[in-house]
Amino acid sequence: MLICTHDNGQLNLDGDLQVAFLDSLMDCLEQVYSLDQALHIDLSRITAADIAGLQVLLSFLRSRDEAAPARLKEAPPAFLKALELSGLREHFAHYLG
Secondary structure, three states: OOOOOOOOEEEEEHHHHHHHHHHHHHHHHHHOOOOOOOOEEEEEEEEOHHHHHHHHHHHHHHHHOOOOOOOEOOHHHHHHHHHHOOOOOHHHHHOOO
């Protein structure tokens, strides 16, 4: 399960960032895509992640680079381990902070 909430430039993701929940992730990201302010994405409650979830998130982050950047914060060990296992850590380096 993946639950998201957003308020005033912050998006909170809670649960699994995995292929089974991509519809929820994409719906969530779509809600905040057009915000014209910087976006902070709190990952502290992510319990698992896989390559599909990481790829969708990375695509979203890159699409916002020019207009209103998004940054990831509070990445938990499960998220960081998924980055290492997937080989995507260097692609996310710019967004982790």
